[in-house]
Amino acid sequence: MPDQCVAGIDIGGTKIALAVADLEGRVLEKTRFPARTGERGPHAIIEEALAEIERMLGKTGAHLAAAGIGCGGPLDRKAGLILSPPNLPGWDEFPVVRIVEERLGVPALLDNDANAAALGEHRHGAGRGYKHLVYITQSTGIGGGVIVRGELVHGVYDGAGEVGHMTVLPDGPECGCGGRGCLEALCSGTALARRARARLAAGEASSLSSLSPNEVTGRAVAEAARAGDPVASRVWDEMIHYLAVGVGNLFNILAPEAVVIGGGVSEAGEQLFGPLRERVRARVRMLPPERINILQASLGGDSALHGAVILGQAARERRLEQTS
Ligand SMILES: [Zn+2]
Structure with a gap:
């Protein structure tokens, strides 16, 4: 003891x-x-x-x-x-x-x-052994932490690491921060649900139509996409597109040894990580594809x-x- x-x-x-x-x-x-x-x-x-x-x-x-x-x-x-x-x-x-x-x-x-x-995953989780790491939590919102040479980067006014508010679609949907087209506004669990509801409201045919609007959550969209529902699959695919833009930007700017993604949306596992790795590797031309290391967080919640x-x-x- x-x-x-x-x-x-x-x-x-x-x-x-x-x-x-x-x-x-x-x-x-x-x-x-x-x-x-x-x-x-x-x-x-x-x-x-x-x-x-x-x-x-x-x-x-x-x-x-x-x-x-x-x-x-x-x-x-x-x-x-x-x-x-x-x-x-x-x-x-x-x-x-x-x-x-x-x-x-x-x-x-x-x-x-x-x-x-980010500290937790760096020392005890998927980021163990890496000195340069970006952690992203993809949950109801999107947050992040940047670790360089084993230390968190805080920046001016402790504002560093706000990966959720990098622009991935200029003049895109409004974000909770007051900006537009932020990663969070397009790729959070909340955004997944909102984008699916908008398609349902426009009358697109989907297995999600049997749910009440409150039941159309990010998790429900992920599950329906896995089952092949066309609306959920389209929304999931768009989310991965914008996430690949954001994660690609991080690799281009920081060239970290790994990007680790945690949070509720990341629990979809390979449904997220498989296509995400492929698309980030296709976007980032300044690094060899084998250096694009994108990992699922391993400490759960x-x-x-x-x-x-x-x-x-x-x-x-x-x-x-x-x-x-
Ligand atoms: Zn924002």
Whole structure:
């Protein structure tokens, strides 16, 4: 049994995931609970998370050394503030780092959840062994993280890695960011569902017509496409076209050793990755095709939680440097 451990907190719009891990990042205990953000504010949610961490610490018997927190952006990483993310109403300038540090009595570090997921896949998942990596989460929205020489790239104002908002269709559909034609507006699970609904509303014949509009989800589109439904297949194919544009851009700009894709849409596996690899290889002419390495994330829904643990390890190391 380790005598010291770190905690990871992954704050999402629908659920909070928590882990306690040893100093090498091996998860000893983990749990999750529904966020219920509509019913209660950030203080109550964080209080439940901290109580769960204390309960898990009691089970491991280890002494907590630090904590890491992943959360949807925007956020002020250096000030430790969450700045009203769209999926967390009421979390305005919420000082999550200060609260966690005061309540648990340990140093804490914050980063956005897509960056955390990139860290998780880089150290423990599909990206293990690579120094240059881009991670993309393709879920209800699209986020990403860029790792160069083993380190996350944050850029000015922590704005780097927003792969979901690169333009893949000039003047294309509106995006939640206010722009048009972003990767997220064309390739997220939400966009898949929206594009299928638009075709159904135009009267195109499809097995999806038997579903209510709410049931036409990204997952339903993927399943119907796999079964050969013409509307779902067309929508799926268009999604892969735009995703190949975006991923091709990433290879041309960064030439990473791998692009790792996680999130709900990526769970379609080879239905996504087979045609995507083929099309990106056809688009990118400046790299040999065998260097176009596109991988499915391997930590399932836990990429960002593993990343939060890595942020906790970094918080501990930073404190040791400051006190030595
Ligand atoms: Zn956008």
